[in-house]
Amino acid sequence: MKTMYFLIIATVMATFSMNVEAQKTSNGKKVLVAYFSRSGNTKAIASHIKELTGGDLFEIQTAKPYPADYHACTEVAKKEKNDNARPELKEKVKNIEEYDIIFIGFPNWWGTMPMPILTFLESYKLEGKIVIPFCTHGGGGEQSCFRDFVKNTSKATNKKGFITSGGAASSARPQVEKWLKEIDIIK
Template sequence: MTNLNEEKCLVAYFSRASNNYVSGKIVNLPVGNTKVVAGMVREITGADVFQIDTVKSYPKDYSATTNVAKKELNDNARPELSSHVENMDSYNVIFLGYPNWWGTMPMPVFTFLEEYDLSGKTIVPFCTHEGSGFGRSEKDIAKLCPEATLLKGLSIHGSRVGAAKKDVTDWLNKLGIIS
């Protein structure tokens, strides 16, 4: 296997600030949980960072966002992204971060994965959640990117992201991405 700590890496993540469900209640997050973890991965690996963002913003209200997210999932929608990775070919390892929405990735992450040919690349997922872990998102990634190598991901409970740096470090170490 390739020595992953010598590969050019990208942290691509989708995250949502504003009203979020954390530990059983709605709280206002100035920075989305997944963005916090993406920052840890970037800091530890030195990878480049790309935020997956949509042309049409999600509502600030949590319930309104969950309704939009459920409709997108039911419609198998592919929301338009506001920016794109110009030099995707130069990356060998993609750390893919997202919150668990309705048992999988938010639909903009589906858009992102379908936008590039990730054949031969290594995808390393990480997910924030409020008790549902990865749901079926890893299966969905494998379906969308059948020619990519999918490594064991890390799921982090949203209320724990602030204290997750050791978990992130241990996970990257175990995968051989850092030593």
């Protein structure tokens, strides 16, 4: 019975401690982690950010899914980029005005952000918000990803983005934590 009592107390204390930590790390600001991910790499980084900031996750999805085949998907993405398309999104963040800090993640597609990210950015008024990009890539690096992001979020406050190769995404939590401290999001 005594052991059970201490176990319950320890669980309650751990839960309380996690909640306090999440509030402390986001500096009292409400955090949204929005991401677009084809293979799961960008989702892995989004999950790290969510865990470290206590933020809410939102997956950016297109109304018409991309082809499952990699090469077919890249051809659609290339055409969208060439056409400067704005693919329709499956759903919107209904309460975006409540968020102070918005992380937006995406893979590098053809040297920049996937076009659904532009649809997302153009769907909201981001003035007064802190917006922070994060990107995964398959070897192409940053290229124009962050420069294009800042160009399309110029009315918001931008902070330095995070980039990693897709293959390193699932184990990048220490690097994500270091970056979040560098940009003064967590302590």
